Amino acid sequence: MEIDVLTLFPDWFAWFMRQRHVQNAKQLGHRLSFVDLRASTPLKAGQVDDTPYGGGAGMVIRADVVEAALTERYGGDPLGLPAERRVIALAAGGRQFDEALAEELAAEPALTLLCGRYEGFDERVHEHLASDVVSIGPYVLSGGELAAMVVCDAVIRKLPGSLGHEDSAVEESFSAALEGAPEYPHYTRPFDWRGHEVPEVLLSGDHGRIREWRREQSRRRGARPD
Numbered sequence: 490m491e492i493d494v495l496t497l498f499p500d501w502f503a504w505f506m507r508q509r510h511v512q513n514a515k516q517l518g519h520r521l522s523f524v525d526l527r528a529s530t531p532l533k534a535g536q537v538d539d540t541p542y543g544g545g546a547g548m549v550i551r552a553d554v555v556e557a558a559l560t561e562r563y564g565g566d567p568l569g570l571p572a573e574r575r576v577i578a579l580a581a582g583g584r585q586f587d588e589a590l591a592e593e594l595a596a597e598p599a600l601t602l603l604c605g606r607y608e609g610f611d612e613r614v615h616e617h618l619a620s621d622v623v624s625i626g627p628y629v630l631s632g633g634e635l636a637a638m639v640v641c642d643a644v645i646r647k648l649p650g651s652l653g654h655e656d657s658a659v660e661e662s663f664s665a666a667l668e669g670a671p672e673y674p675h676y677t678r679p680f681d682w683r684g685h686e687v688p689e690v691l692l693s694g695d696h697g698r699i700r701e702w703r704r705e706q707s708r709r710r711g712a713r714p715d
């Protein structure tokens with residue numbers, strides 16, 4: 490898989506790139522690149538944003554700036570890009586990111602993530618340059634960088650081999666193996682921590698009973714009202 494992140498702050502991703510599963514994915518041949526939106530701006534003095542039509546606080550990232558970055562990266566007319574690859578604009582008002590969307594994106598050969606800043610992108614970026622507008626939750630971040638990291642993390646850990654342990658991503662929260670429910674509780678040593686003991690079934694050595702107990706715990710968690 491090839492992931493390109495277009496951002497005004499590529500430095501933010503240096504830490505993310507050092508993480509083990511990301512390194513594993515790289516070694517497996519997947520590619521993650523960061524493109525500075527400012528580097529290709531057609532405007533003077535590195536300008537990328539402008540005041541909003543109609544007035545109001547904040548600045549808006551211009552569509553022609555995003556267009557220039559996409560043209561520089563991929564060539565051709567970026568209006569045709571959303572038909573060729575998933576171009577995901579990150580914005581608080583977008584479609585809520587969830588495990589199903591992570592699965593869907595992990596199956597794509599290539600992703601482009603567009604990180605907004607300030608008041609976000611000119612709406613025409615969402616409408617004409619992106620295939621998807623995605624939010625990681627109903628709250629407002631200072632920009633799309635953390636959201637892009639969340640999306641990359643959830644997607645990369647689904648790439649076979651990236652976790653180093655093939656089973657780790659199979660039976661985890663929201664997976665098909667758990668019928669979409671949250672994961673069951675985990676325990677490790679000590680057996681007795683301040684009077685709180687590990688459920689007896691986990692020490693029984695009876696794998697059938699353990700499996701059934703875990704499924705039941707997972708189902709209960711899924712049914713629990715928030």
Ligand code: ADE
Binds near residue numbers: 582605623626636
């Ligand atoms: N940019 C600002 N807030 C965001 C959010 N909640 N999700 C994705 N991108 C954002």
